[in-house]
Amino acid sequence: GNSVTQMEGPVTLSEEAFLTINCTYTATGYPSLFWYVQYPGEGLQLLLKATKADDKGSNKGFEATYRKETTSFHLEKGSVQVSDSAVYFCALSDSQAGTALIFGKGTTLSVSS
Amino acid sequence: KAGVTQTPRYLIKTRGQQVTLSCSPISGHRSVSWYQQTPGQGLQFLFEYFSETQRNKGNFPGRFSGRQFSNSRSEMNVSTLELGDSALYLCASGQELGNTEAFFGQGTRLTVV
Numbered sequence: 001g002n003s004v005t006q007m008e009g010p011v012t013l014s015e016e017a018f019l020t021i022n023c024t025y026t027a028t029g030y031p032s033l034f035w036y037v038q039y040p041g042e043g044l045q046l047l048l049k050a051t052k053a054d055d056k057g058s059n060k061g062f063e064a065t066y067r068k069e070t071t072s073f074h075l076e077k078g079s080v081q082v083s084d085s086a087v088y089f090c091a092l093s094d095s096q097a098g099t100a101l102i103f104g105k106g107t108t109l110s111v112s113s
Numbered sequence: 114k115a116g117v118t119q120t121p122r123y124l125i126k127t128r129g130q131q132v133t134l135s136c137s138p139i140s141g142h143r144s145v146s147w148y149q150q151t152p153g154q155g156l157q158f159l160f161e162y163f164s165e166t167q168r169n170k171g172n173f174p175g176r177f178s179g180r181q182f183s184n185s186r187s188e189m190n191v192s193t194l195e196l197g198d199s200a201l202y203l204c205a206s207g208q209e210l211g212n213t214e215a216f217f218g219q220g221t222r223l224t225v226v
Contacts (some may be wrong), residue, residue, distance in 0.1 A: 036217075043117075043203055044190035089156065100146055101170050101205070101215060103156040 002006045002027045006090045006104035013080055021107045022073040023064075023090035026087050031092040033057075033066050034101070047088070050062040079112075080111045115140065117206050117218035125224045131192040134221045138206030145187040146215065148177060149179050150201040159202075162187055194225045 007022040025031065032051045036044040048057030053068035063078045073090060090104040116139040122193075126132050138145050147159040158171040162181035179189040185206075191198055201222050205215035 041219075043219045044205075045121075046214065049214065070222065100158040100161050100171070101148075101156075102158070103148075105155045 002031065002092060002094060002102050003031075004090050004092055004102055004104040006088075006107055008105075008107070009087075010042050010108040010110055013109070015082055015111055015113050016079045017111075019075070019077040019080045019084075019109065021088055021090075022108070023073045023075065023104060025071050025073065025090075026091050027071075027092055027094060029094045033064070033095045034091040034093070035062070035064055035073070036089040036091060036103075038088075038089065038106070043088065080109070083112050083113050085109055085111045116205055117129045117216055119202075119218035119221050121221060122219065123224075125226060126194050128194055128196060128225055129164050130194050131190060132194060132223060133190045134202055134204075134223070136187045136189075136204030136206075136218060137215055138187070138204075142206040142208050142216075143185055144207040144209060144215075145181055145185065146207070147187070147189050147203045148203045148205065149173075149187055150188070150203055151199075156203070159189065191223075196225050199223060199225045 004025045005024050034049045035047040037047045038044050050057040050066035056065045064073050064075045087106045087108050089106045091101045093097045093101050120135045144163045150156050161169040165181045176192045181187045189211040200218045203220045204218045207215045
């Protein structure tokens with residue numbers, strides 16, 4: 001079945017550091033890939049998405065590229081801010097099969113000034 | 114445009130009781146999905162409704178049920194509550210089936226004592 005694996009956290013960085021959060025997936029079809037962010041006490045917010053191979057999703061300085069050959073969708077940001085501290089979830093959805101979102105376990109990011 | 118609204122935000126219930134949670138999707142969205150979030154299991158899919166019909170179901174016991182009304186509002190019910198049902202329950206709405214782009218509410222925090 002479909003699944004998502006993301007790197008264990010927490011990830012602790014200083015402000016302006018480079019961020020990478022690894023995400024790999026297993027899927028039988030042609031999934032869409034997502035990164036969601038959850039701030040303390042809040043629900044999930046869609047950060048970015050990619051719907052086919054080689055697509056790059058980007059938002060608020062975050063980027064991720066859909067790599068079919070390595071089944072990966074790593075999240076990157078060139079310069080993190082304290083306000084980026086949150087939990088980040090990688091997810092996939094097989095839209096052709098109409099399946100629900102399948103999430104990774106989440107990675108906690110803590111950025112200090 | 115109003116976002117996804119979940120009520121109530123917080124609930125405390127006693128083991129053996131039953132509970133009903135409510136979700137109002139974004140106007141015009143016809144898909145509503147429910148997820149359970151716990152520290153141990155992460156985000157797990159409960160079920161998805163589209164046009165008043167359950168279209169997908171996760172691997173949860175029959176004590177968990179839901180329904181969707183003609184105005185797309187959805188409710189989920191948990192009967193005979195167990196301590197392990199304590200979790201954040203998140204609702205997501207989307208325009209189409211399959212969560213190609215899901216928008217989440219802030220969640221209902223259920224505590225079973």
